[in-house]
Amino acid sequence: MIGVLQHIGLVIFYLVLFLLYLTIFFGVPGGWVALAAIIIYDAVAGFSEVGILILIVMLGISIIGEVIESFLGLVYVAQKGATKWGVLGAFAGGLAGAVGGGMILPFLGSVILGLIGAFAGAVALEYLYYRSMDRALQTGFFAFVGKLGAMFVKFALGLVTLGIFVYRSWN
Numbered sequence: 001m002i003g004v005l006q007h008i009g010l011v012i013f014y015l016v017l018f019l020l021y022l023t024i025f026f027g028v029p030g031g032w033v034a035l036a037a038i039i040i041y042d043a044v045a046g047f048s049e050v051g052i053l054i055l056i057v058m059l060g061i062s063i064i065g066e067v068i069e070s071f072l073g074l075v076y077v078a079q080k081g082a083t084k085w086g087v088l089g090a091f092a093g094g095l096a097g098a099v100g101g102g103m104i105l106p107f108l109g110s111v112i113l114g115l116i117g118a119f120a121g122a123v124a125l126e127y128l129y130y131r132s133m134d135r136a137l138q139t140g141f142f143a144f145v146g147k148l149g150a151m152f153v154k155f156a157l158g159l160v161t162l163g164i165f166v167y168r169s170w171n
Contacts, residue, residue, distance in 0.1 A: 007170075011157060013041070014166055021158035025151060027110035031158045036060050036156060038165050059160045065157040069150045076146030081138045086126035090143035092102045093121015111151075121143040 017037065023030030035058060042050040050058075073094065078087045097117020101109035122139035127133060 010169060013037075014162070017162050017165070018159075021155060021162060022046065024158060025111060026108050027098065027114065031062055031065060031154065031161075032162055035059065035156065035161065041169070049095050053106045054164060054168060058164060061157050065154040067155040067159075068157070071154060072111070072150035072161075073118060073143065073146035076149060077139060077143045080139070080142040080146075082126060083129050083131045086122045086136075086139040086143070089121035089125030090095070090139075090146070091121070093124070094118035094143070094147055101117055103155050105130065118147045161171060 002170065017034045020034040020037070023033075038058065042048075042055060042124075047055075048114035074087050074091055077090050077121065082090070083098055094114050094117050097120070098110040098114035101111070101113025102116070103109075104113070107147035119140040122143035123136045126139040
C-alpha cells in the first residue's frame with residue numbers, strides 16, 4: 001500500500017512541477033521554484049534519488065534557459081535584418097515592458113507588456129533609423145516572435161529538467 005501511495009504522491013509532485021514550469025509564460029520564475037523543490041526532494045531522500053551530479057546538470061540547464069531567454073529574441077531579430085538600433089529597441093522595450101507590466105498587472109502583465117514592449121521598441125528605433133514604417137513593423141514583428149520563441153525554448157528546457165527528474169525518481 002505504501003508503494004502505491006508513494007507513486008500517487010510522485011505523480012502529484014510531477015504535475016505540480018509541470019504547472020510551475022508553465023508559469024514561465026506568466027513571467028514567474030517557476031522553473032527556479034521547481035528546481036528548488038526537486039533539490040529539496042532529493043535532499044530529504046539523502047541525495048539518493050537524483051544525485052548531486054544530476055542536480056548540477058539540472059542547474060546548468062536552468063541557467064542555459066535563462067541565457068537563451070535573454071538573448072534568443074535579440075539574436076533572432078538581428079538575424080532577420082534589424083539594425084543595431086532595432087535590436088537595442090527590442091531589448092530596451094522588452095525590458096521596460098516587462099518591468100512596467102509587472103507593476104501594473106503582476107505576473108501576466110510583465111509577459112504581455114514585455115512582448116508588446118519588444119515590438120514597440122524595435123519599431124520605434126528601427127523607424128528612426130530607416131524612416132520606413134514597413135521595415136520598422138517587420139522588425140517589430142520579428143522582435144515579438146523572437147521573444148515569444150525564447151520563452152518556449154526556456155519552457156522546453158524546463159521540461160527536459162522535469163523529464164530527467166521523472167526518470168531518476170520513478171522507481
